[in-house]
Amino acid sequence: xxxxxxxxxxxxxxxxxxxxxxxxxxxxxxxxxxxxxxxxxxxxxxxxxxxxxxxxxxxxxxxxxxxxxxxxxxxxxxxxxxxxxxxxxxxxxxxxxxxxxxxxxxxxxxxxxxxxxxxxxxxxxxxxxxxxxxxxxxxxxxxxxxxxxxxxxxxxxxxxxxxxxxxxxxxxxxxxxxxxxxxxxxxxxxxxxxxxxxxxxxxxxxxxxxxxxxxxxxxxx
Numbered sequence: 001x002x003x004x005x006x007x008x009x010x011x012x013x014x015x016x017x018x019x020x021x022x023x024x025x026x027x028x029x030x031x032x033x034x035x036x037x038x039x040x041x042x043x044x045x046x047x048x049x050x051x052x053x054x055x056x057x058x059x060x061x062x063x064x065x066x067x068x069x070x071x072x073x074x075x076x077x078x079x080x081x082x083x084x085x086x087x088x089x090x091x092x093x094x095x096x097x098x099x100x101x102x103x104x105x106x107x108x109x110x111x112x113x114x115x116x117x118x119x120x121x122x123x124x125x126x127x128x129x130x131x132x133x134x135x136x137x138x139x140x141x142x143x144x145x146x147x148x149x150x151x152x153x154x155x156x157x158x159x160x161x162x163x164x165x166x167x168x169x170x171x172x173x174x175x176x177x178x179x180x181x182x183x184x185x186x187x188x189x190x191x192x193x194x195x196x197x198x199x200x201x202x203x204x205x206x207x208x209x210x211x212x213x214x215x216x217x218x219x220x221x
Contacts, residue, residue: 022047025181031188035180038164042173045145045164048184052157054195056149057203057216059157060113060121062195063147064216066092072190074183077104082131087215088113091128095137098167102175105167106137115213123147125163142166161188 022034030051035044052059062068069079077095084090095106108131114122127143145163152158161184167176195201199218206215 026185028185029189030192031185033181033184035177041164041166043164043166044177044180045162046180046184047160047162048188049158049160050188050192051152052159052192052195053155054157054201055155055203056119056121056151056157057205058200059149059159059195060123061200061203061216061218062191063123063149064090064113065200066090068194069094072187072194074186074190082108088115091131093132098171099175102171103169104137105140105169106135107140107143107165108132109143117212119151119213121149121213123149138167138169140165141168159188159191 021036023036024032024034025046026033032049034047036047038045062072066079066081069076073079073094073096075097077097079092079094082091082093089110089112091108091110093106093108095104097104108128109125110128110131111123111125114124116122124146125144127140129139129141143163143165145161145165148160148162150158150160165176203216203218205213206217208214
C-alpha cells in the first residue's frame with residue numbers, strides 16, 4: 001500500500017506539473033493564447049482557444065476546406081489537398097511566408113479526424129516531409145498538433161488549436177517564438193468570423209446506421 005500511495009503521489013505531481021507549464025501570452029477579445037517549452041527544443045508549442053458561434057459540424061467544415069487556409073491562417077500563402085483516401089483522412093501541402101529576410105516555409109501534413117460519442121471532434125496533424133520533393137521553400141521536417149472541437153451548446157463550439165513546429169533552417173528561436181502570439185490570435189479571430197458564413201455555417205453531421213458521426217454535409221444551407 002505504501003508503494004502504491006507513493007506512486008500515486010508521484011503521478012499526481014507529474015500531471016500537475018504538466019498542466020501548469022503553460023504560460024499565458026495573450027487573453028484578449030475572447031481568444032486565449034498560451035505557450036510552453038517542449039523537451040529540449042528551443043522552439044515553443046502554442047495552444048489557442050476561443051468560442052465559435054456555430055455548431056461543431058460548421059467548424060469542421062472550415063477545417064476540412066484546405067484551400068481556405070489563405071483566408072484565415074495568418075501568413076498562409078498556399079494550401080492544397082494532395083490526397084484524401086477517406087472522409088476522415090487527408091494529406092495537404094501548405095506554404096507559409098515569414099518576415100523578411102527569412103525564406104518561406106512549406107510543410108506536408110497528414111491529418112486524421114476522430115469523432116467522439118459526446119460530440120467532440122479532433123483533427124490530428126503530423127508532418128510528412130518526404131511526401132513531396134523539396135522545392136524553392138524551406139521544408140519543415142518536424143511539426144505536429146491538433147484542432148479540438150467541443151460542443152458548448154447546440155450552436156456554440158469551443159475550438160482548441162495546439163501546435164508545435166520546428167521551422168528548420170537557421171531561424172533564431174526568439175523570432176519564431178515571438179510569432180506564437182500574433183499568428184494564432186489573428187488566425188482564430190479570422191476563423192471565428194469566416195466560419196459563420198456560407199458554405200460553412202449551418203453544416204450538419206452525417207451519421208452511420210449505428211448513429212455514430214462519420215462526416216459532415218452542407219445540406220442545411
